[in-house]
Amino acid sequence: MTSVGIRALTYPGLMASQQDGNHHNNDGDDDVNNPILTRVEFLEFHKEARDENQQFCEKSQQIIGEIKQMIATLLARKSSHNNNDQYIQRRTPNYKKIPFFDGDICKLDFIDWLLDLEEYFNFWKICDEEKVWLASKKLDDEAKEWWEDIQIDRKRQVSHRIFFLFKSPIVDYQANKKGHSIFAFVDADKDNYIIYHELLLKLVKIGGIIGYDNTLWFGSVAAPEEDAKEGFIKHHRKCFMELNNFLATDPRIESSLISIGDGLTLCRRLY
Secondary structure, X not given: OOHHHHHHOXXXXXXXXXXXXXXXXXXXXXXXXXXXXXXXXXXXXXHHHHHHHHHHHHHHHHHHHHHHHHXXXXXXHHHHHHEEOOEEOOOOOOHHHOOOEOOOOOHHXXXXXXXXXXXXXXXXXXXXXXXXXXXXXXXXXXXHHHHHHHHHHHXXXXXXXXXXXXXXXXXXXXXXOXXXXXXXXXXXXXXXXXXXXXXXXXXXXXXXXXXXXXXXXOOXXXXXXXXXXXXXXXXXXXXXXXXXXXXXXXXXXXXXXXXXXXXXXXXXEOO
16 A cells, blocks of 8 residues: 555545545546545645644643743742842741732732732631631722622522421421521420421421420420429420430431520431
């Protein structure tokens, strides 16, 4: 096979053209120009591919050069901050010296501001929650207004997902059945707490929390039955004992009874 034939394996159009030429030759047609034209076509195709590849390489080198220049500029800034008596000393990051970000600076200054914050966070081993708070305190003007708007929007998104149950379980459930809540607190008629529980498991998302009030019920749930006072305390004692036993064995949740006030049981939905 000739070199043109070998290259044609990677160029379907060229191969097809050669096959047509061979077919004509087999029929006795002496069209000798066909192979020459095919080689010209291949060379043109090869030249176009080479030019495109060269343009791509040049563009890539340009982008890499710009990135290197930006990194060098940032490193030079850091070196100038830490340079003292012609040699570099390690400095203790000072939060007060970190400038405020007002949202109106160039990209390079913004990256420099982020690096200052990250240097401070890493040096003092700041946790993620405190990082957000500390960074927000370095916002000013438009950036500060933007952050305050974000906080307001987040509160609005969360507020409708938290509700308190004080009325009939059916009424409250129907009023809040749209969407999935993250927290619910129950302090209603004691006889229906287990009914509340079944309804709230459908309403609260997986990982959400359900809180039940009065689950110690004046301490009567831990006292002998004969020591329970007559009246409403003794009447609801049985309800809370059944509720506590039910919550402790419900595989859909993990629960914890906290001995504060009159008792508070927190349940986290597992599935």
